[in-house]
Amino acid sequence: MNVFSSEFLSNLEDAILTKIGKLLSRIEKQYAIRSRYVSKKHACIYADIDPKTLEKWFAKGLPVSKIDGCFRVDILQIDDFIERHRI
Numbered sequence: 130m131n132v133f134s135s136e137f138l139s140n141l142e143d144a145i146l147t148k149i150g151k152l153l154s155r156i157e158k159q160y161a162i163r164s165r166y167v168s169k170k171h172a173c174i175y176a177d178i179d180p181k182t183l184e185k186w187f188a189k190g191l192p193v194s195k196i197d198g199c200f201r202v203d204i205l206q207i208d209d210f211i212e213r214h215r216i
Contacts, residue, residue: 165204166194172202176211186210 167175173183187193191210194201
């Protein structure tokens with residue numbers, strides 16, 4: 130005999146998976162922003178975009194620094210860029 134209905138268990142499972150998904154997303158962003166200046170890879174994780182999209186954003190004015198062949202993107206600039214393109 131089941132104490133809980135199958136509908137309750139299904140809803141509980143969905144709620145747990147949603148919470149876990151949000152937590153994992155937050156952890157990914159936190160990992161990407163251990164530093165204010167992040168790699169292209171972590172900039173993509175932070176902004177939840179594809180690397181090709183990041184390159185397009187650079188062409189549209191998102192600043193990027195290159196030091197000794199190492200690219201760094203300021204996460205504050207990513208936030209500002211996204212805000213400036215709000216519609």
